[in-house]
Amino acid sequence: MNRIERLAPRLEEPLLVTGLVNVRYLTGLESSNAAVLVDPAGAATLYTDFRYAEAARDVDGVEFHQTPRYVVTALAELLSGRRVGVEAAHLSLASADTLRTGGVELVSTTGLVEGLRAVKEPGELEALRRAGAISDRVYTELGEQPFVGRTEAELAWWLEQAWHEAGADGPSFGAIVAFGENGARPHAKLRDEPIPEGTLVVVDAGCSVDGYASDCTRTFFTGQPDGRLREIYDLCLQAQIDGLAAIRPGAIGRDVDAASRVAIEAAGMGDHYGHGLGHGVGLDVHEEPNLRPESSSVLEAGNVVTVEPGIYLSGDVGVRIEDMVVVTDDGCERLTAVTKDPVAVG
Incomplete structure (x- = not known):
């Protein structure tokens, strides 16, 4: 049919x-x-x-x-x-x-x-898996690039070229590259300021394959991944892991979102996680279903959604960690699988 x-x-x-x-x-x-x-x-x-x-x-x-x-x-x-x-x-x-x-x-x-x-067909899932695989490759290569001294705009331009070189049709949306206080803005605008040592850099980017999008975010350390910045990163990662664990057929969007907030709220930082956990991805980067506090979406096998909690400390730094997943019969499958271990860049 x-x-x-x-x-x-x-x-x-x-x-x-x-x-x-x-x-x-x-x-x-x-x-x-x-x-x-x-x-x-x-x-x-x-x-x-x-x-x-x-x-x-x-x-x-x-x-x-x-x-x-x-x-x-x-x-x-x-x-x-x-x-x-x-x-x-x-x-x-x-x-x-x-x-x-x-x-x-x-x-x-x-x-x-x-x-x-909202429920993807096998051919659509194949395109989304290819987009996710290209995203993994590009993010791995990005983690080997020098960051310090380069600007957010320069790294965004590197990503633009990398998508094409890796076999994608191009970007699925304009990349976000944001260090320090700019990283505390979930939809940060690119700046021409050089990235310093000792900060966090949020990179949110995706590619398009046969019209289908990838969407992935990783947060990089310019310096050693320890101290206060590491504590914030680990807290966001725990929230993301908890969100992933809540995804299954029949789960309601607001309940999955709530699962991702437990650790952050327990740490007294709930006010710094001000957006929904995720959204559907397909021909559009943002589509049904949604994972938000007010969402009544009921997940089905074949849905593709993002899982992207964030912690944003105004005037200081931000962290966001995002994967794109497909809902399976017993949970979910990550379509973006690049490492979430802390990555230190020069």
């Missing part, structure tokens, strides 16, 4: 899929301007303009309809008088107004395609 056939029984009315990653997931078409209408009976029509027409004609199992440049404007006429579901997370207010003005009755929906995407 293909993906459209799996989606159709979930629908109460035809669904107009406008999220471009969802269009790609359902049809294989990579486009900056496309939509697909899926009927509850299983029929599907793919809409795009001249630029993507040849590729669209090659898509099996769908009818292709070429539109002018503005697909939504064309759909307002083509679907006039019909009631269709739309993806609330992906359809802009302007596009919704265009459809309504054209006489289309819209029904808001959320998560219908994303629910399918």
Whole structure:
């Protein structure tokens, strides 16, 4: 059964899929301007303009309809008088107004395609394993690079090149390289300041393979991994190990998140771990399911999620340790397996 056939029984009315990653997931078409209408009976029509027409004609199992440049404007006429579901997370207010003005009755929906995407197929897992293996190789090589005296931006550029050299399509997101007080910002911006000795450097980066992402974070020591910095690192590592141990089919996202907080809160540092434990990974770097304090996601075998607790001491240093894992029948399998032993770099 293909993906459209799996989606159709979930629908109460035809669904107009406008999220471009969802269009790609359902049809294989990579486009900056496309939509697909899926009927509850299983029929599907793919809409795009001249630029993507040849590729669209090659898509099996769908009818292709070429539109002018503005697909939504064309759909307002083509679907006039019909009631269709739309993806609330992906359809802009302007596009919704265009459809309504054209006489289309819209029904808001959320998560219908994303629910399918959350459980990975064997081919998807293969791409994610390849991305994880490349990530391991690049992080191992990164640990052999000089850090001291180089800037965060220089190391990020090294990573950009390393992904290509290792066989990836490129980065899956802009790398975070952050030392000292910058490391205490979970989404730190790159700086051109030289990295000193005696600090921690958080590196959060990933690559893309056949459209599927890796996501991994390691924290490096510029100097001996001992003293106060080692204590903070070991505490974060224990939290990550506890989070990994809580992952299994049937586990609820908020409970997995809670397991990762026990050690940090016991050490009196709970206020310094201010984000969720993790998120799904696939065609998007951030997708379903989520591991957060408010998450009601129920894990299933085939989900791929990150496990990434962090400790952030404002104005001082930060630590984050992250692996990407696939949920298995009895736990989880790490897709990023580079060492989590403290790594000292020069």
